[in-house]
Amino acid sequence: MNRYTPTPPENFGGLPEEHSLYETSRAVIYPVPLDRTSAHKHGTCNGPAAILSASRQIELYDDELDAEPFKDIGIHTLAPIDTMDGTIEEVTTEIFTAGCSLLEDDKFPVALGGEHALTPPLVAAVAKKFRSLSVLQIDAHANLRDTHHGSSLSHACTMRRVLELCPAVQVGIRSLSIEEAQAIPHLRTKVYWARDIARAPLKSWIAKVLGDLSSNVYLTIDLDGFDPSIMPATSAPEPGGLDWHQVTSLIRAIGEHKKIVGMDVVELLPQPGQHACDRLAARLVYKCLGYAFCHA
Numbered sequence: 001m002n003r004y005t006p007t008p009p010e011n012f013g014g015l016p017e018e019h020s021l022y023e024t025s026r027a028v029i030y031p032v033p034l035d036r037t038s039a040h041k042h043g044t045c046n047g048p049a050a051i052l053s054a055s056r057q058i059e060l061y062d063d064e065l066d067a068e069p070f071k072d073i074g075i076h077t078l079a080p081i082d083t084m085d086g087t088i089e090e091v092t093t094e095i096f097t098a099g100c101s102l103l104e105d106d107k108f109p110v111a112l113g114g115e116h117a118l119t120p121p122l123v124a125a126v127a128k129k130f131r132s133l134s135v136l137q138i139d140a141h142a143n144l145r146d147t148h149h150g151s152s153l154s155h156a157c158t159m160r161r162v163l164e165l166c167p168a169v170q171v172g173i174r175s176l177s178i179e180e181a182q183a184i185p186h187l188r189t190k191v192y193w194a195r196d197i198a199r200a201p202l203k204s205w206i207a208k209v210l211g212d213l214s215s216n217v218y219l220t221i222d223l224d225g226f227d228p229s230i231m232p233a234t235s236a237p238e239p240g241g242l243d244w245h246q247v248t249s250l251i252r253a254i255g256e257h258k259k260i261v262g263m264d265v266v267e268l269l270p271q272p273g274q275h276a277c278d279r280l281a282a283r284l285v286y287k288c289l290g291y292a293f294c295h296a
């Protein structure tokens with residue numbers, strides 16, 4: 001990647017060079033401050049910087065894994081890409097190209113959003129490299145519209161585009177149109193409704209999700225999948241969402257039973273006084289890296 005590279009303490013985790021050089025890092029943080037197709041509130045362009053800033057305040061020892069995952073993994077941080085110049089089609093192509101070059105270098109891509117429209121080009125890059133791929137989406141919204149406001153690249157169409165590349169499992173869903181609901185039986189997706197998960201024992205629904213995923217899994221986590229009581233800082237919060245332990249237990253199980261090959265965390269809309277949300281997002285990224293790489 002021929003780009004300016006954030007050095008300590010600007011990188012994810014404020015890591016020293018020995019644990020954050022591109023050449024020796026297995027994971028690469030890729031900030032994508034995309035904020036162009038939202039029909040709701042703008043501001044997700046500030047998400048990546050808020051996550052990076054919060055990442056330098058969290059503990060880097062993981063009590064659950066009894067490890068310091070950054071030492072095993074190496075985490076490099078790229079400079080954010082320019083998402084404002086050019087058409088949305090050009091920006092989408094640039095995200096795809098950058099994703100391809102990370103994967104060619106055998107890196108584990110971690111995109112920080114930014115809005116959810118960044119996911120399909122990254123999944124396309126991952127699908128070029130990994131066979132038997134499926135996408136695990138955590139989200140309040142189905143995002144299964146074929147077009148939205150005349151565009152097929154809108155955040156509202158993200159999972160419809162993903163399904164053109166590979167099958168998916170959608171977890172925490174609780175907001176969609178009747179057209180999307182009617183399309184679901186005809187699409188290669190499995191939906192785990194938030195209302196069902198709320199009443200189901202943790203182990204039983206997680207086991208079913210694992211059964212629906214293929215051997216290689218890309219994670220796309222829209223932070224509005226969490227309940228707004230713990231994650232109000234998104235552009236389209238919906239009541240009745242997932243809690244921290246439901247989400248982390250699911251991802252831990254996926255890390256233990258599948259190969260996680262890339263991920264994104266999207267839709268953080270940082271707000272004054274809500275630094276808990278920025279920290280949740282940073283902690284989530286770090287947790288996922290630990291689950292993906294550090295097995296007991």
Ligand SMILES: [Mn+2]
Nearest residue numbers: 140141222224
């Ligand atoms: Mn959403």
